[in-house]
Amino acid sequence: MLSYCRGVQKSTFLVTKGGPLPFSFDILSSVFKYGNRCFTKYPADMPDYFKQAFPAGMSFERTFTFEDGGVATASGHICLEGNWFKHTSMFHGVNFPANGPIMQKRTIGWDPSFEKMTVSNNILRGDVTMFLQLKGGGYHSCQFHTSYKTNEPVTLPQNHVVEHRITRTDIEDKKVLLEETAVAHVNPFLERNWFKHTSMFHGVNFPANGPIMQKRTIGWDPSFEKMTVSNNILRGDVTMFLQLKGGGYHSCQFHTSYKTKEPVTLPQNHVVEHRITRTDIEDKKVRLEETAVAHVNPL
Numbered sequence: 001m002l003s004y005c006r007g008v009q010k011s012t013f014l015v016t017k018g019g020p021l022p023f024s025f026d027i028l029s030s031v032f033k034y035g036n037r038c039f040t041k042y043p044a045d046m047p048d049y050f051k052q053a054f055p056a057g058m059s060f061e062r063t064f065t066f067e068d069g070g071v072a073t074a075s076g077h078i079c080l081e082g083n084w085f086k087h088t089s090m091f092h093g094v095n096f097p098a099n100g101p102i103m104q105k106r107t108i109g110w111d112p113s114f115e116k117m118t119v120s121n122n123i124l125r126g127d128v129t130m131f132l133q134l135k136g137g138g139y140h141s142c143q144f145h146t147s148y149k150t151n152e153p154v155t156l157p158q159n160h161v162v163e164h165r166i167t168r169t170d171i172e173d174k175k176v177l178l179e180e181t182a183v184a185h186v187n188p189f190l191e192r193n194w195f196k197h198t199s200m201f202h203g204v205n206f207p208a209n210g211p212i213m214q215k216r217t218i219g220w221d222p223s224f225e226k227m228t229v230s231n232n233i234l235r236g237d238v239t240m241f242l243q244l245k246g247g248g249y250h251s252c253q254f255h256t257s258y259k260t261k262e263p264v265t266l267p268q269n270h271v272v273e274h275r276i277t278r279t280d281i282e283d284k285k286v287r288l289e290e291t292a293v294a295h296v297n298p299l
Helices: 025-033
Strands: 058-064 072-081 084-094 105-112 113-118 123-134 141-150 160-171 177-183 217-221 223-230 233-245 248-258 269-282 284-293
Touching: 025 058, 025 072, 025 084, 025 105, 025 123, 025 160, 113 223, 113 233, 123 223, 123 233, 141 233, 160 217, 217 269
Parallel strands: none
Antiparallel strands: 058 072, 058 141, 072 084, 105 123, 113 123, 113 160, 123 141, 160 177, 217 233, 223 233, 223 269, 233 248, 269 284
């Protein structure tokens, strides 16, 4: 087990066949920089899933679903040999539109992200809505779903979030410098606030034997909603998890557009940490208490 969190991850990548790349390399940086989590700074009182994995190593599998229909899969195997990380990755992508920002190489890096980490079946599951920044402004979203698995058993942490940034700096001769920073923490809510919320809901295609129709849910796990300013509205994207009776989770992608009736000053992109606390009381009644706090990625 690694007993330290300081270090430098350096890597040099060269296209050896078929260059130059016919697509934006940013989609690859999410694998060879985003995959190795051992330098993530964890709180002292939380088991560090990734440092515990070494020297034996770990693996990850990731799926990508881009908003224009492009999809990809990636896998990585990482181990420690002496003082060196050995990182073997595979990336496959299909269905990227020829006129889209990936194939047109109009991306300029990833926006800071907040990955929800959930313990499930003795592995760590990561879910996040990522945003590629585009030349001339705007964003291109992508859903990341990742399974992290250690080669040997480790102490599992509680559910938490990893705040993550890949800083891209373009330098001479078509070279790009990538610097990664990541910090883990739990949802810090300690105080309660009450909200009254009137809404309409319509749902279809719920399987009869699924947890929704079988009423096996017991509330929502705390969440981290990425808030992005787009076309003068606020866009919210988050992977939510329903807690299930007997353990386990049932995931759901939320995509929300928030619009004010009158013009307002728009904030910078940020995240909203959110909790709905459910309390089952007598006579089939349920009490819901909601708390929400907004902040920017501090990395």
